[in-house]
Amino acid sequence: MQFQLRPLQAEAHENIRAEIDFCETRLIVQAPCGFGKTLLAAKMIQESLDKGKRSIFTAPALSLIDQTVERFHQYGIRDIGVLQANHPLTALHRKVQVCSVQTLMRREIPLADEVFIDEAHLQFQFIHDWMRRPDWQDVPFIGLTATPWARGMGKHWRKLIVAARLGEMVEKGWLKPLRYFAPIEIDTTGVKMVAGDYHEGQLSEASRKTTILADTVKQWLEHAQDRPTIAFCVDRSHAQDMQARFMEVGVPCEYIDANTEAGERQAIGKRMESGEAKVCVSVGCLIAGLDWTFVSCVLFARKTKSKILWVQGIGRGMRLHPGQEDCLLLDCAGNQSLGHPYDIHYDYLDDGTDASKAKREADDKKVSEPKKCGKCGAMRQPKLRACPVCGHIPTPPPSVSELDAKLKEVQRSGIAMDIKEKARLDLLKFEDMQSWYSSLLAIQEQRGYAKAWANVQFKERFGSWPDKLGLHDASLDSPDPMVSSWVTHRMIKFAKSNRR
Numbered sequence: 001m002q003f004q005l006r007p008l009q010a011e012a013h014e015n016i017r018a019e020i021d022f023c024e025t026r027l028i029v030q031a032p033c034g035f036g037k038t039l040l041a042a043k044m045i046q047e048s049l050d051k052g053k054r055s056i057f058t059a060p061a062l063s064l065i066d067q068t069v070e071r072f073h074q075y076g077i078r079d080i081g082v083l084q085a086n087h088p089l090t091a092l093h094r095k096v097q098v099c100s101v102q103t104l105m106r107r108e109i110p111l112a113d114e115v116f117i118d119e120a121h122l123q124f125q126f127i128h129d130w131m132r133r134p135d136w137q138d139v140p141f142i143g144l145t146a147t148p149w150a151r152g153m154g155k156h157w158r159k160l161i162v163a164a165r166l167g168e169m170v171e172k173g174w175l176k177p178l179r180y181f182a183p184i185e186i187d188t189t190g191v192k193m194v195a196g197d198y199h200e201g202q203l204s205e206a207s208r209k210t211t212i213l214a215d216t217v218k219q220w221l222e223h224a225q226d227r228p229t230i231a232f233c234v235d236r237s238h239a240q241d242m243q244a245r246f247m248e249v250g251v252p253c254e255y256i257d258a259n260t261e262a263g264e265r266q267a268i269g270k271r272m273e274s275g276e277a278k279v280c281v282s283v284g285c286l287i288a289g290l291d292w293t294f295v296s297c298v299l300f301a302r303k304t305k306s307k308i309l310w311v312q313g314i315g316r317g318m319r320l321h322p323g324q325e326d327c328l329l330l331d332c333a334g335n336q337s338l339g340h341p342y343d344i345h346y347d348y349l350d351d352g353t354d355a356s357k358a359k360r361e362a363d364d365k366k367v368s369e370p371k372k373c374g375k376c377g378a379m380r381q382p383k384l385r386a387c388p389v390c391g392h393i394p395t396p397p398p399s400v401s402e403l404d405a406k407l408k409e410v411q412r413s414g415i416a417m418d419i420k421e422k423a424r425l426d427l428l429k430f431e432d433m434q435s436w437y438s439s440l441l442a443i444q445e446q447r448g449y450a451k452a453w454a455n456v457q458f459k460e461r462f463g464s465w466p467d468k469l470g471l472h473d474a475s476l477d478s479p480d481p482m483v484s485s486w487v488t489h490r491m492i493k494f495a496k497s498n499r500r
Contacts, residue, residue, distance in 0.1 A: 003043045003075065006174075009036055012163035013043060020140050024159050026131065028120060028143040028349065031163040033315030034175050037144045038068065040163075041116045042075040044142075045096055049079060053113035054095045058104060058127070060119045060288065063262060067291060068098050068118070083107060101126065114140045119288050121145040121153070121308055128156045146315055147308040151196075154351030166311070166318075167342035175318040176296070176327040178341065179389050180370065180379040183219045185334035186212060186303045197305045204234040207302060207333070213245045216301055216332040220279070221249070224328050227297035228272050230290075231281045232313050234302040239281040242301060246279050254280040287312045293319040296327055303333035310338050331379075339367040340381045369474040374434065383477055394435050437466045439483035441475035457487065 005013060012029060019027055031037050045055045059065050065084050072080055081094030084103045097110050105126045115136075117127055120143025131141050143157055146166075169175045186207055192199040206212075220229065233239035236257055246253035254268045254277045271277040273294045280286070287309065298317040304310060317327040329341075338344065346363060350356045370379035378389035386393045440454035458466050466473075 003039070003046065005039070005043060006036070008164045008168075008172075009040055009043075012040060012161060015161050015163075016040075016044070016142060019159055019161070025138060025140045026156065026158040027140065027161060028145065028148045028153065028157045028159065029161045029163055030145060030148050032146045032166045032169050032175065032318075033312070034319045035146075035164050035169065037118075038071045039075065041142070041144065042072055042077055044114070045072075045116075046075070046077060048114060049077070049095055052095075054097075054111060055114050055116070056097045056099055056110065056112040057116045058099045058101050058118060060101050060122050060124070061285070062100055062102075063265065063285070064118065064288075065098055065100055066262065072096070072098070083110070112139065114142065117141060117143045119145055120157070121147050121150045122288075123150050123153065123156075131156060147311050148349060149308055149346055151350050151357070152352035154349035154356065157349055160347070160349050162347060165342075165345055166315075170318075170342070174320070176320060176324060177388070178314070178318070178329050179326050180329040180331070180340070181219075181223060181377060182331040182334065182336045182370070182372070182379050183377065184212065184215050184332040186332075188303055193305070197309075198303060200235055203303060204238045207234050207238050208241050212332075213241060216242070216299070217245050217249055217251070219330055219332055220246075220297075220299060221251075223330060224297040224299070225278075227278075227328055228275075228292075228294050229279045229297040229299055230286055230292075230295050230313075230316055231279055231299040231301055232287070233281055233283055235283055238301070239283055243279075243281045246281075251279060252277040256280060256282045256286060258285045260285075284309075286316060290316050291319070292316070293321040294324075295319075296321070296324045297330065298327065299330045299332060300335060301332050303335060305338075307338050307344050310335055311341055311344055314341050336369050336379060340370040340379065342381055343367050369472060371434075371438075371474055372472065382474060394432065433462060433466075433469060434471050435476075435480055436461065436483055437471045438474055438476045439479035440487070441473070442477070442479040443484065443487055445475055446479075457490075460490075461486070 008031075012031065016027060016029065029037065029040070031040075041057060045057070048055050057068060059068055062084060065082060065087070069080055069082060069089065077096060079094050080089065080096045080098060081091035082089040083092075083097055083099040084090075085100070092110055097112070101124055109130065120127075130136060148157075148160060166175070170177050186203075188198060188203065188206060191202040191206055194200075231239075231242060233242050239255060239257070243253045243255045252271075254271065256265060256268060260268075268277065268280060269292055272280055272292065279299075295317045298314050300310075300313060314327075314329055317329070344367065346360070348359075350360055368382040371382055372379055373387035373390060373392055374394060375392035376387060376390040378387055380387055380389075437454065437458050440457050443449070444451075444454040455466055462469075
């Protein structure tokens with residue numbers, strides 16, 4: 001078969017081959033869901049077959065084995081054996097072995113000239129031990145993942161090849177663009193942290209409150225009724241409660257967990273694609289490797305600190321599909337603090353050291369929270385001025401030059417102001433105040449002021465604290481000139497008063 005690689009795939013292929021030619025044998029290839037990482041691996045495997053060489057491709061879940069074999073068959077690769085329990089395609093003499101990691105742990109590893117590790121961010125200790133074995137030191141290991149951000153990956157892999165970023169693939173039309181809404185925030189007060197994420201049991205309890213379940217279903221009914229949807233939940237109990245809530249309001253809802261057999265998964269997929277079922281709830285088994293291109297809505301009903309989980313889950317709905325223009329992301333848990341999915345990216349591997357951790361934390365601080373449109377409520381990247389959904393552009397506060405009334409002191413939250421000032425403030429809209437607050441935060445960051453400085457300045461200007469007005473704690477890349485002028489005026493006034 002003639003492999004037709006797109007430009008970014010061809011570039012990644014050349015970079016991998018170049019690194020291997022320079023004797024680099026521990027490579028991670030980063031590319032978002034929908035890039036065609038399996039096609040890239042198939043291209044390299046076919047090249048090895050043409051030279052009489054052997055290849056191993058490992059998958060982390062049993063459900064991915066048959067899916068990978070089917071893809072390889074589509075690409076014309078037939079010399080395939082499968083190493084998974086009592087699989088009917090078991091044939092160790094075949095030059096290409098598609099292996100379940102779990103089965104490979106208990107079997108003798110077949111000989112191979114190259115190894116592909118799918119979903120390499122999962123970091124199986126068995127894989128790391130395998131790569132360290134002396135007789136495998138010269139064999140190239142190529143890890144494939146959309147999210148190579150797990151702590152300590154750099155201790156095992158030596159080179160990161162960034163084949164594409166999520167936003168880049170959307171711009172090129174390889175993925176559906178996101179329409180991102182964050183209508184609900186789960187209260188995690190009192191929920192402990194375990195291994196860098198929320199305690200599963202406590203988070204499940206917080207997420208299963210009647211009001212949260214009801215609001216989640218309500219938001220789906222309002223925004224996504226006609227969209228095939230995957231809903232990611234905290235645990236089985238949460239997923240089952242969510243399924244029951246959807247069923248109560250007449251929405252056909254499926255349930256998948258790790259124990260759902262392959263045949264039933266396929267049947268659920270067909271019901272979802274035909275429209276017989278509308279929503280499929282799950283916990284984590286649909287996070288990786290799912291190829292349901294018909295999914296056009298991802299509902300996050302779980303709050304997480306994991307950017308890997310966040311981006312992997314969102315990717316399940318972004319594959320191109322006929323008749324679909326975009327993917328709707330409903331964040332019904334409040335994960336916007338992780339950043340907009342287009343903006344989450346690292347160009348290095350974490351090696352587990354304190355220096356690497358400090359660098360990651362510094363980079364995380366540079367990623368601002370998405371901003372909510374004051375008109376339609378959609379979340380947008382901080383660098384975008386216009387809302388990507390409705391096109392709304394926040395405008396600076398209007399001046400009220402036509403009011404020439406005599407000055408009269410009016411008390412507002414203990415602050416004296418004239419009647420013109422009060423009239424102007426009454427005309428301010430939510431997005432205008434948000435723009436002011438975000439500009440003040442930007443000035444605070446640029447000048448190194450104390451954390452409370454922006455809040456105090458906003459209180460002085462508007463007579464109320466930002467959080468009381470529901471404003472978001474997200475700064476702009478550059479402050480609005482009007483706000484900068486106001487701050488400069490206040491500083492000059494303060495300096496003069498000090499001199500007096």
